Amino acid sequence: MKSFGTITPSSNIIVERVTLAMTRDVPDVSPHFARFGFAGRSDTVVEDYHWPSMMGAAQLLADAHVDLICWNGSKGGELGFDRDRVLCQRIEDELGIPAVTSVLALDQLLRGAGIERIAFVTPFRQPVNDKIVRGWTAAGYDCIADLGAGLSDNFSYSTMAPDVLKGMARQVATEKPDAILFYCTNLPGAGLCADMESELGIPVLDFVSAGVWGALSALGLSASLPRKWGRLLV
Structure with missing residues (x-):
């Protein structure tokens, strides 16, 4: 059994629904979740991630000994793709766990x-x-x-x-x-x-669904996804 953990904002209800729906079709994988506090407006100016929140959520997932961590959020597209690459590298360097993001x-x-x-x-x-x-x-x-x-x-x-x-x-x-x-x-x-x-x-x-695909792909499991999630995910 392989496992992956997903970081999501506290006011997000879609990530868990979609992740659970997609992984029902994939044998031998266990998804887990950690939230960081965010319940407000998304149109405020943000120039970087709040690193204590992101890394704190990643640490909670690391406590469950997951095989991979996924940041399933879109903010990196606004901040610049390199912010997500830095996030993945920090998670791997500090926690010893590979990471992916939905943007990447x-x-x-x-x-x-x-x-x-x-x-x-x-x-x-x-x-x-x-x-x-x-x-x-x-x-x-x-x-x-x-x-x-x-x-x-x-x-x-x-x-x-x-x-x-x-x-x-x-x-x-x-x-x-x-x-x-x-x-x-x-x-x-x-x-x-x-x-x-x-x-x-x-x-x-x-x-x-792209973020879930990214996690499953990194674990070698994306081939199990059905076409109903989109033609590029199979």
């Missing part, structure tokens, strides 16, 4: 498929979307469309209706991206990816 997993999936032209569907206000576009552009992607729902409270993102998210995906699809990203780990987009791929004819990725 998405980057791996997109680059593996040769995809550069991307569009974002987010729950955020435009200033946050602008930071996301800057972060992904700096990583070499052509961000041709972004559409936010104008929300700012972290918990509220989890309440977005599937039909609203589908409509937003259809809207950014008119710009002809090569892939669409449901951009937030408290956004209920994972279960919509396969249907939207069938409708739109392009890959549709979700941040949470």
